[in-house]
Amino acid sequence: MPRAERERQxxxxxxxxxxxxxxxxxxxDEIAEGVGVSKPMLYEYFGSKEGLLVACIRQARAELLxxxxxxxxxxxxxxEALERGLVAFFGFIDSHRRSWALLRQxxxxxxxxxxxxxxxxxxxxxxxxxxLFGSYLVGVPDRDLQAYGEIVVGACERLAQWYVTRExxxxxxxxxxxxxxxxxxxxxxxxxxxxA
Amino acid sequence: MPRAERERQxxxxxxxxxxxxxxxxxxxDEIAEGVGVSKPMLYEYFGSKEGLLVACIRQARAELLxxxxxxxxxxxxxxEALERGLVAFFGFIDSHRRSWALLRQxxxxxxxxxxxxxxxxxxxxxxxxxxLFGSYLVGVPDRDLQAYGEIVVGACERLAQWYVTRExxxxxxxxxxxxxxxxxxxxxxxxxxxxA
DNA sequence: GAAGTAACCTACTCCCAGTAAGGTAGTGCG
DNA sequence: CGCACTACCTTACTGGGAGTAGGTTACTTC
Numbered sequence: 001m002p003r004a005e006r007e008r009q010x011x012x013x014x015x016x017x018x019x020x021x022x023x024x025x026x027x028x029d030e031i032a033e034g035v036g037v038s039k040p041m042l043y044e045y046f047g048s049k050e051g052l053l054v055a056c057i058r059q060a061r062a063e064l065l066x067x068x069x070x071x072x073x074x075x076x077x078x079x080e081a082l083e084r085g086l087v088a089f090f091g092f093i094d095s096h097r098r099s100w101a102l103l104r105q106x107x108x109x110x111x112x113x114x115x116x117x118x119x120x121x122x123x124x125x126x127x128x129x130x131x132l133f134g135s136y137l138v139g140v141p142d143r144d145l146q147a148y149g150e151i152v153v154g155a156c157e158r159l160a161q162w163y164v165t166r167e168x169x170x171x172x173x174x175x176x177x178x179x180x181x182x183x184x185x186x187x188x189x190x191x192x193x194x195x196a
Numbered sequence: 197m198p199r200a201e202r203e204r205q206x207x208x209x210x211x212x213x214x215x216x217x218x219x220x221x222x223x224x225d226e227i228a229e230g231v232g233v234s235k236p237m238l239y240e241y242f243g244s245k246e247g248l249l250v251a252c253i254r255q256a257r258a259e260l261l262x263x264x265x266x267x268x269x270x271x272x273x274x275x276e277a278l279e280r281g282l283v284a285f286f287g288f289i290d291s292h293r294r295s296w297a298l299l300r301q302x303x304x305x306x307x308x309x310x311x312x313x314x315x316x317x318x319x320x321x322x323x324x325x326x327x328l329f330g331s332y333l334v335g336v337p338d339r340d341l342q343a344y345g346e347i348v349v350g351a352c353e354r355l356a357q358w359y360v361t362r363e364x365x366x367x368x369x370x371x372x373x374x375x376x377x378x379x380x381x382x383x384x385x386x387x388x389x390x391x392a
Numbered sequence: 393g394a395a396g397t398a399a400c401c402t403a404c405t406c407c408c409a410g411t412a413a414g415g416t417a418g419t420g421c422g
Numbered sequence: 423c424g425c426a427c428t429a430c431c432t433t434a435c436t437g438g439g440a441g442t443a444g445g446t447t448a449c450t451t452c
Binding site: 223224225235236239244245 | 440
C-alpha cells in the first residue's frame with residue numbers, strides 16, 4: 001500500500017481510537033493493530049505518539065479553516081461575515097463532533113507539540129476575528145482588536161462545549177446567542193430591569 | 197512530620213515542578229526528591245500522579261472562588277457585580293500566574309479525573325454568571341442564561357491567556373474589554389468606541 | 393515495656409513508548 | 423535472466439517511569 005494512503009488510513013483509525021478512549025489510554029500497539037500494521041510503521045510515518053495526534057489535529061484544523069473561509073465568501077458587511085462565520089463554526093462542530101472532541105478535550109491530554117498545535121488553531125481564529133473587527137471599528141487601538149478577537153474565540157470555544165451536550169440547540173441558535181452578547185450586548189437586551 | 201503539613205509541602209513542590217516542566221515531563225521520583233521523601237509517600241497521600249495534580253488544582257480552585265465571592269460582597273447592581281467579579285478574576289490571574297498556568301495548560305495534560313476537576317471550575321464560574329444574569333434579565337429562558345454564562349466563562353478564559361502575555365494590560369483593562377463586548381456590544385460602537 | 397500506629401523506606405513489577413536490525417517485493421538496468 | 427536499489431513492512435528488543443509489596447523506625451498509650 002502506498003505511503004499517502006496508508007497515512008490517511010492511520011490517521012482515520014487514530015482519530016477514532018483517540019476520540020473513544022482518550023489520548024493517554026490509547027496505546028500505539030492498539031492503533032497499529034486497528035490499522036492492521038506493526039507499530040514501527042506508525043513511528044516511521046509520524047515519529048511519535050504525539051506526532052500522530054498532531055497529524056489528526058492538523059487535519060481537523062485545515063477542515064475548520066476551509067469551512068470558515070468558504071462561509072464568508074462574497075459577504076459584504078462585517079456583521080454578516082461574523083454571523084456567517086459563527087454559524088459555520090458551530091456547523092463544523094455539528095458535523096465533526098469527533099474531531100472537535102479530539103481538538104478540545106483529548107488532544108489536551110498530550111505534550112507541548114500538541115498544545116502548540118491547538119494554540120495555532122485558536123490563533124488562526126483570533127487573527128480572523130481581529131482583522132474583521134479592524135475593518136469595522138475605526139480608531140480602535142490594535143491591542144483592543146486583538147483582545148476582542150480573543151474574547152470571541154474563548155466565548156465560542158466554551159459555548160461549543162455546552163452546545164455539543166444540547167440536542168435541542170441548532171448551530172444558528174448558538175451563533176445567535178454569541179451575537180446577542182458580542183454585538184448587541186446584554187446592556188441593551190430585551191426585557192431587562194436594572195435591578196433584581 | 198505530621199501528615200497535614202507534609203501534604204501541604206508536597207502540593208507546593210508538585211505545583212512548582214508541574215508548572216515548570218509540564219505534567220507529562222514531571223516524574224513522581226523527581227517530586228519526591230524535591231520534597232525530600234520517598235515516592236511511596238506521595239502515593240500513600242494522593243493515590244496517583246493525577247491525584248496529586250488534582251490536589252494542586254483543587255487548591256487553586258478554592259482560592260479563586262473565595263476571591264470572587266469576596267469581591268462581590270455587598271454589591272447592589274448586577275452590572276457592578278459582574279464588573280467587580282471580572283476584575284477579581286483577572287486580579288487572581290495576576291497574583292497566581294503559576295496556579296493559573298497549572299489550571300489552564302499543564303493540568304490539561306492529564307487524565308479524566310483532572311479534566312473533570314477543571315470542568316468543575318468552569319461550571320462553578322458558569323453557574324455564578326447564569327444566576328447573575330437571571331437576576332438581571334427578566335423573561336429570558338433558562339437555556340439562554342446558561343449559554344450566556346458559558347460565553348462569559350469562555351471569553352474570560354481565553355482573554356486570560358492573552359492577558360498573561362501582556363505586561364502593559366491591567367486587570368481593570370481586561371475586565372473593561374470583556375465588559376465592552378458583553379455589556380455594550382460591538383454593534384453600538386459604529387465608527388469608534390468613543391462612547392465607552 | 394508491650395502493643396499499636398503513623399510516618400517512612402528499599403527494592404521491586406509491569407506497561408508502554410520508542411528502536412535496532414533485518415526481511416520481502418516491486419522496479420530499473422546490464 | 424540476475425543484480426542492485428528502494429519502499430514497505432516485520433519481530434524482538436530496551437528504557438523509563440508509574441505504581442506496589444513488604445518491612446523498618448519512632449512515637450504514643452496503657
